Amino acid sequence: MEKILLSHGDGGLLTYELLRSLFLPRFRNEILERLTDAAVIDGVEGKVAFSTDAFVVDPIFFPGGDIGRLSICGTVNDLSVAGARPVFIAASFIMEEGLPVTDLERILDSMAQASKEADVQVVCGDTKVVGKNQADKLFIVTTGLGYIYKEVSLGYEKIKEGDLVVVNGPLGNHGLAVLLARESFGFKTEIQSDCAPLNHMIGALLEHHRGVKFMRDVTRGGLATCLKEIALFSKKDILLEEVLIPVDEQVKGVCEMLGLDPLYLANEGKFLLICDPDEATSIVQFLRQEFQQERACVVGSILGEGSGDLFLKTRAGGKRRLRMLLGNPLPRIC
Amino acid sequence: MTLIEPIRGLASELSKKRGRPLRIMEVCGTHTVQISRMGLRSLLSPFLELKSGPGCPVCVTHQLDIEYFLSLAEKYGVTIATFGDMLKVPGRKGSLEQMRADGVDVRVFYSPLDALAFAQERANLNIVFIGVGFETTAPLCAFTLREAERRGVRNFSLLSLHKLVPPVMDALLQDGEVQIDGFLLPGHVSTIIGRKSFEFIGRRYRLPSVVTGFEERDILKAIYMLLVQIKEGRAETENGYERLVKDEGNVRAKAMMEEVFEPEDSLWRGFGLIRESGLRIRSKYMVFDARERYPLTVEETEKEVDCMCGDVLRGRANPKDCPLFFSLCNPLSPYGPCMVSSEGACSAYYHYGEG
Numbered sequence: 001m002e003k004i005l006l007s008h009g010d011g012g013l014l015t016y017e018l019l020r021s022l023f024l025p026r027f028r029n030e031i032l033e034r035l036t037d038a039a040v041i042d043g044v045e046g047k048v049a050f051s052t053d054a055f056v057v058d059p060i061f062f063p064g065g066d067i068g069r070l071s072i073c074g075t076v077n078d079l080s081v082a083g084a085r086p087v088f089i090a091a092s093f094i095m096e097e098g099l100p101v102t103d104l105e106r107i108l109d110s111m112a113q114a115s116k117e118a119d120v121q122v123v124c125g126d127t128k129v130v131g132k133n134q135a136d137k138l139f140i141v142t143t144g145l146g147y148i149y150k151e152v153s154l155g156y157e158k159i160k161e162g163d164l165v166v167v168n169g170p171l172g173n174h175g176l177a178v179l180l181a182r183e184s185f186g187f188k189t190e191i192q193s194d195c196a197p198l199n200h201m202i203g204a205l206l207e208h209h210r211g212v213k214f215m216r217d218v219t220r221g222g223l224a225t226c227l228k229e230i231a232l233f234s235k236k237d238i239l240l241e242e243v244l245i246p247v248d249e250q251v252k253g254v255c256e257m258l259g260l261d262p263l264y265l266a267n268e269g270k271f272l273l274i275c276d277p278d279e280a281t282s283i284v285q286f287l288r289q290e291f292q293q294e295r296a297c298v299v300g301s302i303l304g305e306g307s308g309d310l311f312l313k314t315r316a317g318g319k320r321r322l323r324m325l326l327g328n329p330l331p332r333i334c
Numbered sequence: 335m336t337l338i339e340p341i342r343g344l345a346s347e348l349s350k351k352r353g354r355p356l357r358i359m360e361v362c363g364t365h366t367v368q369i370s371r372m373g374l375r376s377l378l379s380p381f382l383e384l385k386s387g388p389g390c391p392v393c394v395t396h397q398l399d400i401e402y403f404l405s406l407a408e409k410y411g412v413t414i415a416t417f418g419d420m421l422k423v424p425g426r427k428g429s430l431e432q433m434r435a436d437g438v439d440v441r442v443f444y445s446p447l448d449a450l451a452f453a454q455e456r457a458n459l460n461i462v463f464i465g466v467g468f469e470t471t472a473p474l475c476a477f478t479l480r481e482a483e484r485r486g487v488r489n490f491s492l493l494s495l496h497k498l499v500p501p502v503m504d505a506l507l508q509d510g511e512v513q514i515d516g517f518l519l520p521g522h523v524s525t526i527i528g529r530k531s532f533e534f535i536g537r538r539y540r541l542p543s544v545v546t547g548f549e550e551r552d553i554l555k556a557i558y559m560l561l562v563q564i565k566e567g568r569a570e571t572e573n574g575y576e577r578l579v580k581d582e583g584n585v586r587a588k589a590m591m592e593e594v595f596e597p598e599d600s601l602w603r604g605f606g607l608i609r610e611s612g613l614r615i616r617s618k619y620m621v622f623d624a625r626e627r628y629p630l631t632v633e634e635t636e637k638e639v640d641c642m643c644g645d646v647l648r649g650r651a652n653p654k655d656c657p658l659f660f661s662l663c664n665p666l667s668p669y670g671p672c673m674v675s676s677e678g679a680c681s682a683y684y685h686y687g688e689g
Contacts, residue, residue: 185444259676311687316550317338318373321687326665 004099009129018127022105026112031088031123039123041088047148049084051075055140060107062181064173064192065268067140068107072114072122073197073268074219075144080199081215081271083154083206084146086118092126094139107138118197120144152206156234158213161304164280165238167272168201168293169194170246171223175265176254185258189250194269201291202271209283211276218272222264224322226272227300228310237306240322241313246295263312264325274302337554338377344561345381356382357513358560359649361503362520363390363677364548370686372550382557385512385649386682388502388604389520391467391495392419392675394647396601399495400425400671401632403464404433406493410628413439413456415449415463422665422674426635429674446478446492453482453490462624465494470522472496472613473587476594479615479622493624494615497600499523500531501611507539512649516560517543518553521575526591528583529573536569547575594619603671604644643670646679653683660684 007014024033031039053074060067072089079086091111095104115122177193198217206212214234216226223245231238240263247255247262255262275283280298287296303311310322349355360366366386369375375384388394404425407414414430421431421442434440439459443449446463453461465475475492482490499520506512519532524545535543542563546556556574563570573579591613600612615623641663642656653659653672663669664684672678 183444312373314371314373316336316372316374316377316554318375318377320370320373320376323685323687326685 001101003101004095004097004104004129006097006129006131009095009127015127022101022108023125023127026108027115027122029121029123031121032125039088039090041123041145044147046150049079049082049146049148050143051078051082051146052141052143053078055142056136057178058136059178059181060103060137062193063177065177065195066107066110067138068110069114069195070268071140071142072111072118072120073195075142076118076120076197076199077217077268077271079144079146080202081217082146082148083152083215084148085203086120086144086146086199088145089115089120089122090124090143091122092141093128094135094141095127095129096135096137097129097132099137104138114197118199149203149206151210154212154214156214156230159230159234159236159274159302160213161236161302162277163213163274163302164277164298165227165240165272165274165300165302166280166283166287166296166298167218167223167246167270168198168287168291168296169270170248170251170295171218171267171270172247172251172255172262172265174268175222176251176260178266180254189254191248191250191254194267196269198269198271201287201293204290205283205286208286209275209279211279212273212283213276214274216272218267218270220266221325222262222266223272223299224261224263224310225325228308228322228324230274231306231310232308235305235308237303237309237311238300239303239311239313240300242315244297244299246297246299263322277301337558341554341558341561342378342381344558344565345378348561348564349381355380356515356561356564357385358382358516358518358557359385359387359512359514360518360546361387361389361499362518362523362546363393363675363679364522365389365518365520365546365553366679367677367682367686368548368550368553370682372553373686374553378557385514385652386646386679387506387649388602388647390647390672390675390677390679391471391497392423393643393670393672393678394497394502394602394604395423395466395495395671396603397425398601398632398634402630403462403493404428404430405630405632406462406624406628407433407438407440409630410460412460412462412628413441415441415443415446415452415461417444417464417466418442419675419677420464420466422668423671424668424674446475447481450478450482450485450487450490453487454485457489459489461490462628463490463492465492465496468497468499468520468523469526469591472595473526473584473590476590479594479619480590482622483619491622491624491627492615494595494613496595496613497602498597498611498613500527500534501608502602502605503532504534504538505605505608505611506648507535507541509648514541514649515564516541518546518556518560519543519571521545521547521552521579524575524579524583526584526587529571529579529581531583533571536571540569542569542572544572544574545579547578602647604647641669643672643680646672653680656680
């Protein structure tokens with residue numbers, strides 16, 4: 001079996017064979033192996049977080065990751081920033097006729113690896129095959145369930161004047177890694193996607209710090225878009241300081257060459273949090289020391305009640321407004 | 335330690351003497367964007383105003399030329415190859431981006447050489463490359479046509495919409511409507527044509543100018559150099575970008591341009607016809623000239639909308655002065671190219687939050 005055929009999606013013997021030989025061995029767990037129509041989950045206590053994402057990244061393999069790793073980390077991280085411990089994942093696959101099985105195996109291996117890192121289980125899923133040119137190689141949809149940590153309560157209403165904005169590391173790596181893998185600009189870089197599960201880091205952080213008020217993972221649209229949304233929803237004005245924002249040298253250089261702004265590029269292993277100013281230093285130190293986030297730092301502050309403006313204090317000392325990303329120059333980044 | 339304070343100090347002193355703010359014009363879209371990104375205008379106000387000039391090649395492309403290439407695909411079924419910037423420029427029937435969604439073959443390339451290679455791979459397609467740009471881009475397009483000839487590529491042609499910077503600056507200064515005290519000269523264009531190409535600004539109009547680089551420190555340094563010239567009453571063309579710009583420019587690039595192009599009178603948005611300000615493909619390379627291969631007349635229409643792109647390009651108005659700015663004209667629904675070009679003044683003002 002070299003390529004995925006339409007008949008692999010027919011629900012019959014070939015589908016069963018596909019599941020048995022490719023999918024099940026990689027996602028070994030009791031719930032999945034029952035192969036019932038729905039996963040039955042026991043013992044849920046307290047509040048539950050529920051999140052879903054579709055993954056259509058092009059190309060499906062890129063430096064630092066692939067669509068499989070993304071599909072696990074993306075959903076794990078969405079649950080984590082909601083203040084939940086991610087536990088269960090559902091994964092649906094839409095495959096294009098002709099997808100090489102070796103590619104599918106690599107992706108599934110990657111998903112298994114990411115699940116192990118994140119300590120989550122893929123407990124249900126689906127596979128479909130569509131004809132040639134009716135889907136671009138592979139699309140994956142993952143949905144995740146997590147348990148909200150008791151005593152953690154995050155929300156827009158908690159954000160107050162004087163609170164600080166922290167990120168866990170340099171921005172823009174994922175967006176650029178995918179763009180450079182997709183187009184051929186004729187130059188080589190070492191830029192890799194930062195795709196990684198953040199749940200252990202966030203879980204530990206929340207355990208030790210009560211002053212975290214809000215979190216977001218900084219994906220499509222970048223830090224600027226995320227913060228702009230937060231400013232609008234919380235009706236606060238926010239100030240970012242350009243000199244504080246961590247960006248790798250190579251990312252800076254490529255952005256300059258291509259006319260891109262790292263503040264608007266997607267990340268898949270970065271989150272922002274808004275916290276009590278008294279805890280900011282301790283939080284940053286925690287991230288640096290316990291989780292090797294060497295460039296974690298404060299990047300901005302909440303100015304106070306406002307119309308939801310996001311400002312940037314530039315390196316030169318000027319001030320300008322950051323708007324929501326318009327007309328994304330980089331489609332299919334996640 | 336930056337030059338901001340000395341610049342403000344000097345500008346304050348000079349503007350007090352004149353009884354009005356100083357006005358410096360930058361003639362390069364990349365400078366407009368960088369200045370906006372730095373938040374520089376608010377830092378230098380009220381003593382010094384930085385005005386944008388006709389520095390964005392997409393923005394100064396006349397609407398008739400835009401309608402021409404937008405009609406090309408419809409009439410001749412060609413594949414339009416373009417720099418990304420042209421994609422969203424609005425025309426009567428929509429933009430290239432909208433036409434692409436309707437099935438027209440539009441491809442974005444970072445270099446005309448990539449488009450040429452593509453043409454070689456796809457012999458069944460007829461590729462027309464939209465050659466937009468000032469003297470920085472023209473040598474590359476010239477080289478591409480030479481390569482096309484050398485490789486014997488039959489299905490590739492260039493629509494030359496190239497324009498030259500010194501003539502439009504001359505036209506701006508002749509007009510005399512906007513009072514400018516000095517110019518920040520385009521760094522990349524100067525790399526090609528050389529510092530000396532701008533000496534006419536001092537000789538003919540007694541105004542100072544400085545060739546300016548693109549880093550923040552380059553821009554601040556150039557502004558400072560200009561202010562010192564103004565204070566000392568000098569009208570020279572100084573080089574603030576010595577690491578890349580020579581007096582004579584890049585001789586090879588100029589020769590390349592000479593070989594393939596010749597100057598022609600050209601229509602500019604906001605300026606109308608300027609003599610010898612555009613580049614036409616020489617008859618020797620006629621077979622690669624899209625205008626020769628694909629003749630098309632575009633009818634002039636009455637301007638339906640009060641878009642102030644033309645005035646913005648002449649430095650007569652700021653983007654914020656345009657009644658359409660922001661509310662009606664924005665990157666999602668633009669009226670003119672200034673709002674969608676990555677080097678457009680309106681786009682820079684919009685994206686970097688001015689107004």
